[in-house]
Amino acid sequence: AQKITQTQPGMFVQEKEAVTLDCTYDTSDQSYGLFWYKQPSSGEMIFLIYQGSYDEQNATEGRYSLNFQKARKSANLVISASQLGDSAMYFCAMREGPRTYKYIFGTGTRLKVLA
Amino acid sequence: GAVVSQHPSRVICKSGTSVKIECRSLDFQATTMFWYRQFPKQSLMLMATSNEGSKATYEQGVEKDKFLINHASLTLSTLTVTSAHPEDSSFYICSAPPLVPGQGASSYEQYFGPGTRLTVT
Numbered sequence: 001a002q003k004i005t006q007t008q009p010g011m012f013v014q015e016k017e018a019v020t021l022d023c024t025y026d027t028s029d030q031s032y033g034l035f036w037y038k039q040p041s042s043g044e045m046i047f048l049i050y051q052g053s054y055d056e057q058n059a060t061e062g063r064y065s066l067n068f069q070k071a072r073k074s075a076n077l078v079i080s081a082s083q084l085g086d087s088a089m090y091f092c093a094m095r096e097g098p099r100t101y102k103y104i105f106g107t108g109t110r111l112k113v114l115a
Numbered sequence: 116g117a118v119v120s121q122h123p124s125r126v127i128c129k130s131g132t133s134v135k136i137e138c139r140s141l142d143f144q145a146t147t148m149f150w151y152r153q154f155p156k157q158s159l160m161l162m163a164t165s166n167e168g169s170k171a172t173y174e175q176g177v178e179k180d181k182f183l184i185n186h187a188s189l190t191l192s193t194l195t196v197t198s199a200h201p202e203d204s205s206f207y208i209c210s211a212p213p214l215v216p217g218q219g220a221s222s223y224e225q226y227f228g229p230g231t232r233l234t235v236t
Contacts, residue, residue, distance in 0.1 A: 035224070043206055045159075045227035091158065101147060101212040101225055105158045 002027045004094050006106035013082045014114050020067070021077040021109045023092035029053075032095055034075040035103070036066065039089040048090075051075055079111075087113045117143045119211050121228035128199055128235055136194045136231045138165075138209030144189040145211035149225065150182075153206040165192040199235040207231045 003026040013019035025034065036048040051059045051066045059066040067076040079086055089108045096102040118141040128134045138148055146167045151159040163184050164172040171184035181203075183195040192211075196203055210225040 037227075043153075043208070043230040043232070045208065045210075045230075047224060047227075050224065102149070102161065102164065103225065104161075107158045110156075 002029075002032075002094055002096055002104055004092050004104055004106035006092055006109050008109045009107070010110045010112070012112050012114055013079075013086075015084060016081055018078060018080045019082055019111065021079070021090050021092075021111065023075045023077065023106060025073050025075060025092075025094050027073075027094065029097060032097075034066070034068070035093040036064070036075075036077045037091045037093060038086075039091060039108075041088070045091075049077065082113045084113050084115060087111060117141075117211075117213060117226045119209065119226045119228040121207075121209055121231050123231060124229060125232045126234070128233070130200055130235055131198055133195055133197045134199055134233060136196075136207055136209075136233070138192045138194070138211070138228050140190045140211045140226070143211075143213050143226075145213065146189060148186060148192040148209055148211045150184060150192075150194050151208045151210070153208060153230075155206075159208060162194075167192075196233065199233070201235045204233055204235045207233060 005024045032053045034051045038046040038048055049059050049061045049064045049066050051068045058068050063080045065078045089110050091108045092106040093103040120139045122137045148165040150162045152162050153159050161174050162177045165184045165186040167186040173179045186192045208230045209228045212225045
């Protein structure tokens with residue numbers, strides 16, 4: 001069965017510095033997709049970045065990049081030049097299977113950006 | 116981008132009453148919608164998959180008679196918490212994938228509603 005693990009319950013980062021949020025996964029599927037979502041205190045889930053298992057390059061979206069290491073089954077989120085508004089909960093998620101929209105979520109990492 | 120709305124955003128109800136939460140896809144159609152539950156400082160837990168025109172599929176451990184789901188149209192799914200109790204107090208979030216895979220920013224992306232905070236007194 002698929003599993004997502006986020007081992008950092010909380011992280012601190014100084015404003016303008018980069019931070020890496022860890023995510024490891026377990027799946028027996030060859031085709032899978034990995035997502036990162038941001039959840040601020042308001043509760044909405046904000047899509048940040050997506051990595052497909054067959055994508056040869058690491059995904060990037062503005063200040064967000066995904067450090068995808070397939071052999072190690074890790075998909076870490078890197079946020080560059082952190083901003084105060086980045087303080088939020090961050091969830092790593094994976095599709096449950098090759099052709100499903102069902103996700104499984106990790107337990108999340110709470111990021112606090114310090115001024 | 117695709118927008119999913121939820122109504123109400125917050126609701127307080129008395130123990131024993133029922134409360135209905137609506138999830139709407141505003142600018143796209145969705146044959147499937149997902150309902151999640153999130154306790155404070157915890158992750159999202161999938162409760163059920165709402166299917167337009169057919170019965171919902173519930174995850175293991177979720178009481179289908181307590182959490183009634185109706186997918187009335189291609190843009191609306193409702194979750195009714197029946198005979199609510201304080202332990203049902205939670206944040207409920209719906210999501211909807213587009214009708215056609217790949218229409219989103221990435222394949223199989225879901226669009227999430229803003230959530231409904233339910234408090235049962």
